[in-house]
Structures are given as C-alpha cells and as structure tokens.
Amino acid sequence: MKILVPIKRVNDYNVKVRPNQSNTDVDLSNVKMAVNPFCEIAIEEAIRIKESGNAEEVVVVTVGDEKHQEQLRTALALGADRAIHVKTENPLQPLDIAKVLVKVFEKESPELVLMGKQGIDGDHNQTGQMLAAMLGLPQATFASKVELQAGSVEVTREIDGGLETLKAELPAIVTTDLRLNEPRYASLPNIMKAKRKPIDELDLDALGVSPKNRVELVAVESPAERQEGIKVESVDELVDKLKNEAKVIE
C-alpha cells in the first residue's frame, strides 16, 4: 500500500506573526519556517504504518515555492521514501491546493491520504475535506486514532462532543488531530540519507491546474489589545472584584 502525505510549510508555531508595515499582509521576512505541526503528525502516522508492515511506500507532496524543498527534506529525513514538489511562486488557496492534490492523487494512486486538519497559518481547515469531495472519496477528519483493516480504515475522530469512530473504505482521506501521535525527531544519519532521496518536480501547467484568486487579502491588522488588568492579593479580594466590580458572579 502507498500513503500520500500532503504537507504545508508554515511559520514555526513559537513565532508570533505580525502584520507588515503597510498592513497589507503578514510579515514573514525573518520568521523561522517549519513543517505544519499537523502535517508532522500525518508524516509520523504514515511512517508508523509503514514500520508496522502495512504500507510499502510513503510519498510526501507540497505545493509552493523553491523554499518548500526544506520541508520536503525534513519529511524525507523523518522517513518518507520520496517527495513531490509542485512548484508555484504564489501561495494558493485551499480549493486550488486541493485541485493540485487531485492530480497528484491520480498520478500516484495511493490507498490512503494522511494530511493535517489545519494549517496553523491561515487556520482554514479545508484542504482535506475538499480533496475528498473532489475525488468522491470518504473523509475522516480530526483523527486521534487510525487503524488499518483489510481494505478499510477505522478512524477515531475528535469532535466537539467527545469522540466518534468512522469506518471508511480505502482509498480514503484522513486528516490528523493533535492526539494521534507524538512525532519523532529526525536523526543525523537520517538527515544525511534524506539528501540522497528523490524529489520529483512538477508544475501547475503540467498538471493542468490554473489557480484563481477567488478571495483576496485586503488588509492585515493586529487584534485589539486587551488592557492588562490588576493583580489581586487574596481570594477574598478576587471574589469581591468579580461580584462588585466586574459583576460577573452573584
């Protein structure tokens, strides 16, 4: 079985991203970039499935500019066998990313697609569901447990009320949540080995996808700052403030 893992290059989650000077976009000029944390979880899960003998090949794919190769190398160092880089200078929106991934899916014919539930940059939470829709395949989003069975996958999902378990026939699209696993770190020998693993390059023309700017970014601003409040000295003072000043309890 082959597993396809689409990954996204995003800011390191420790960095607080700010608007640029002209408030037209975010300022990523000096920001450390990384593999989206949910995608790291997807890579880890794919590798574990391979290690358990249930998959032969893990292929990672990303859509973006030249710098995205860094994240593909990271994925290869973590244990992916092969990478695909779909090149585009301008970042695409989830619908177009999904259209690209449809083409990659059709070329690769994986049995399972494992991807992140959301990019921590745009917080869209869309691409996996869109890919599943366009392919007419079952989706299992927000996975905290993935169990492969013959010809199907059973997925436990994190939902607002608790947990839900679904079963999907393969091929299926699964998006990962935080509790699915704890990603490993790449070892130095594996980082060296990853340099020799293949990265196939494709472009949008060859795939026949022409992206559209359907939703434009008009402005980016900082949110209204909260006023830092006061420190209270005791529980009594806290209760008093909540009752008589904030009037939020009785």
Place this chain on the structure above:
Amino acid sequence: MKTLVLVEHDNAEVAAATLSTVKAASLLGQDIDLLVAASSQVIAQKASQIDGVSKVLSFVDGRFDNEIAEDVAECVVQVANDYNFFLASSSTTGKNSLPRFAALLDIQQISEVIEIIDNATFKKPIYAGACIATVKTNQEKNVLSIRTTAFDKASAESGNAQVIEMSVTDTSSKKSAFIKNELTVSDRPELTSADIVISGGRGMQDADNFKLLDGIANKLNAAVGASRAAVDSGFAPNDYQVGQTGKSVAPNLYIAVGISGAIQHLAGMKDSKTIVAINKDEEAPIFKVADYGLVGDLFEVLPELESKL
C-alpha cells in the same frame, strides 16, 4: 438570492451555535432558509421557530442520525441553485462538512468569520489570532464558517418558518460509515455557549485534581475547559480543549487555572469579557490578558475559592 444556514443538532435539540450562525446570516440582509438533515422531523420543527427564518428544508432519513459530512454535503448540493451564501458554525460538524460541499460547488470557503463588513468583505483571525485579516471575495457564491463567539444568538422561539419536506437523493460518492460515539456526558452547560468557563492547564498535575475545578464549576454553573497540555497529559477529555485548534469561547467570565497563556490557548479565549488567571508564576503570560490575576498555588487557592462562592 437567499442565504442557506446548516442546522446543527444532536437529533434532540438545535445547537446554540446555529442560533449565532443565523444571527450572522441576518447581517447579509437576504432571506434565510435553514437546511436540516436529521433522523426525524423534530429538529426541523424546532428550527422553524428560530427568529428571522423563511423556510426550513427538512431532509429526514435514518442515516442522518449522525452527521456524516458526505451526506450533509449531498443535501446542500441538491438545493444549491437557489442560494448564494452558505453558512455553518465553525464547530467540528461545520468544519467537517462545509469544505466538502464548497469544493463540490467549486467555491473557496472563508473560515472563522468574525465580522461581516459587507456582502463581499469579511474579517477573520489568522496565525492563532495574532493577526486579523480582511478578505474580499470575487466569487458569486460564498461559503462562510462562522466563529459563533463573535455574534449574538437569534431568538430560538419567536420565528414561524415554513417547513418543507425534501426527498433525499443518493449520489455515487463513497462515504464513511458511522461505527460509534463516545460522548462526554455532563450536566453542566456546554463549553462554547456557557456564561462562565473555568479551565485547567498542566499546573493541575493530574486528572483527579480537575475535581477542584468541578466543585467551583458546579457552584457557578460554569463549563470546564482545559489547555492542550492538560488534554495531552490525559487530565481532561479532548472536547475540553480551548484554543487555536480546539474550541473558541467568549464567556462573561473565563477563569484560567495553572495555564501559562501560550498564544494557541489565548486564541480560543482572549475575547472573553472578564478573564481571571490563577498561576503561581507571576511572570506567566496569561496575566497579560487577565483582568484579575491572582499569584498563588492553585492547590491552596481553589479550595478557598470554592468555599467563598
């Protein structure tokens, strides 16, 4: 053109999130219809009483017992011609199904809308709420997921919409099948719509200590939440997680206990009206957003607080 709102429910009640979504929809200034996919007519009847709604399209089928995204998306696609706006809340249900039908209709969805400026221009948080983006759509049809904490609730009782029974057509799309649910049972208010929320973090040390929060929650009729670290460590179930990748809450009162205040946590609670932080580290970033900070050991503070409420 009209606006279609997806009704969320548990086959017994309409979710509070839907009321806020209807309120957001009303700001678009168009007629609002609701879409209900449920296992009985009960939900459609209840939904017809929501204020400001023209029609309720009611899809009834046993398989709608659980809201499988594939099924819901099919229902929407079936009626999509009449609408130019499609809205649902950004709950896990909305997040699961909205992009599915957006893609089927070739629409780029706009997620987590917190403000409707006009019918083409919307605001939404990005980068864990560190920035607010204003986006403008060039599409004729739009799909919006609504961050419900940013909108009031429509009245659940004053409306009188017409209920239209729809017939369900199946398409060829392959679907996942429901196996089981393990839902958290609680007598307390639901986290995202509670007036008061008390959340625990890694500082709680273990699951047993969450009882210290339960006592206070019971006295205040509050919901209990948690940080990611607390959920990851098994102190609290996953549905307690507040934050960028968990739930967004904006209660009248949010009490953060043993939570440091990472940006991912703040993303889900910094719009609360009053914030209280209880933390033994006076440098903890949570104090930067707190109206009232109490520096102290939670194991001393919580029992005293409970006794004084």
